[in-house]
Amino acid sequence: MGADTQKYGQVFNIQKFSVHDGPGIRTIVFLKGCPLRCKWCSNPESQQCHSELAYNVNKCIGAAECGRCIKACPQGAFKAGTAVNPVLDRQLCKQCFKCVKVCPAAAVSIFGNLMSINDVLQVVEADQAFYSRSGGGLTISGGEPLLQAEFTIRLLEAAKRRRINTAIETSGFTDWSVLEAAAKHLDTIIYDLKCLDSKLYKQWIEVPNEVIVSNFKKLCAAFPKLPILVRTPIIPGFNDSKEVVLGVANLLKGFTNVKYELLPYHRLGQPKYEYLGAEYLLGETKLDEDNFNQLQAVVKEALSKLAPQTKDEF
Ligand code: SF4
Ligand code: SF4
Incomplete structure (x- = not known):
């Protein structure tokens, strides 16, 4: 080679x-x-x-306090649920990683x-x-x-x-x-x-x-x-x-x-x-x-x- x-x-x-x-x-x-x-x-x-999205809820500030991933996701994969932290529907995620760029707490990251x-x-x-x-x-x-x-x-x-x-x-x-x-x-x-x-x-x-x-x-x-x-x-x-x-x-x-x-x-x-x-x-x-x-x-x-x-x- x-x-x-x-x-x-x-x-x-x-x-x-x-x-x-x-x-x-x-x-x-x-x-x-x-x-x-x-x-x-x-x-x-x-x-x-391939690269994968990782979501560590323990680091998340919360949907009400932050919620930036919900606004940034073009697929609607992050949603506000009944819990403090947003819920991620991986079936909808297209791995564009826009949420990673806006997350201030590094709760979402890329492997x-x-x-x-x-x-x-x-x-x-x-x-x-x-x-x-x-x-x-x-x-x-x-x-x-x-x-x-x-x-x-x-x-x-x-x-x-x-x-x-x-x-x-x-x-x-x-x-x-x-x-x-x-x-x-x-x-x-x-x-x-x-x-x-x-x-x-x-x-x-x-x-x-x-x-x-x-x-x-x-x-x-x-x-x-x-x-x-x-x-x-x-x-x-x-x-x-x-x-x-x-x-x-x-x-x-x-x-x-x-x-x-x-x-x-x-x-x-x-x-x-x-x-x-x-x-x-x-x-x-x-x-x-x-x-x-x-x-x-x-x-x-x-x-x-x-x-x-x-x-x-x-
Ligand atoms: S990687 Fe893209 S599609 Fe997946 S949750 Fe984040 S913003 Fe949404
Ligand atoms: S952007 Fe990050 S810290 Fe903010 S709600 Fe989403 S996962 Fe939590």
């Missing part, structure tokens, strides 16, 4: 000074669009490819903006000093960053040309040719393997996992020196069992460039479902911390019996 840094992508967040998603201090660029529908998704604003590769790199490069000291750099996350394949691959390529350390966080649900093209410009890849059971994938995530597992094996074989961090988020009722984590750990057998970690379930993203008018499907689900600690111990023991290079931490 060429060196077109004018290419645009849909970005919904850029998070600086992250120490969790790749080595050192990193800037995480979150892209919109994901083919998966994980019921526990902590970034629901990442799922759609997702078009940014060029140059725009993104300017933000990323501002922290170059921190990367050189810590071994950090750029991580592209999402959503699924390989859904905006051309943008992601060109961004990685441009970052490498500027000597920025690169990583992506992927579900692996993409064509092998896309994953392969991205991997050529990567210093680290973080790969989510949630379980090996395709039926469970379909039930909880709405996609099968055969391509994910097959891509993972191809990646390990084609890029034997690329550090790969496999992650399994532990979700109560879905994959919080020894069988699941041992299944994933066993798949890593023999791949010396692979490390493995479990991530605890959390519900930090729940308020964003309300801002989008969407339902959080996991209700009051809570992580059993004792079980999580046991699963971590099971993984540690299993990995100690596999190749000595396969570690349970980054």
Whole structure:
């Protein structure tokens, strides 16, 4: 691919000074669009490819006090109701974002903006000093960053040309040719393997996992020196069992460039479902911390019996 840094992508967040998603201090660029529908998704604003209207009623001044969104909306999607705050009818909304421009309290906002590769790199490069000291750099996350394949691959390529350390966080649900093209410009890849059971994938995530597992094996074989961090988020009722984590750990057998970690379930993203008018499907689900600690111990023991290079931490 060429060196077109004018290419645009849909970005919904850029998070600086992250120490969790790749080595050192990193800037995480979150892209919109994901083919998966994980019921526990902590970034629901990442799922759609286009910009979306968010409405946080907790910030709203009130229809009587303000009501500017009601006057500004050409579709009549905001209305004064019986409650203090205006009611938003999302069926009528055409995502013109006129209400965002007039809202004095930032109660309505936009998830997702078009940014060029140059725009993104300017933000990323501002922290170059921190990367050189810590071994950090750029991580592209999402959503699924390989859904905006051309943008992601060109961004990685441009970052490498500027000597920025690169990583992506992927579900692996993409064509092998896309994953392969991205991997050529990567210093680290973080790969989510949630379980090996395709039926469970379909039930909880709405996609099968055969391509994910097959891509993972191809990646390990084609890029034997690329550090790969496999992650399994532990979700109560879905994959919080020894069988699941041992299944994933066993798949890593023999791949010396692979490390493995479990991530605890959390519900930090729940308020964003309300801002989008969407339902959080996991209700009051809570992580059993004792079980999580046991699963971590099971993984540690299993990995100690596999190749000595396969570690349970980054
Ligand atoms: S985005 Fe446009 S159509 Fe939607 S509620 Fe706001 S003003 Fe109305
Ligand atoms: S413009 Fe903003 S603060 Fe004013 S009523 Fe609408 S949502 Fe509330």
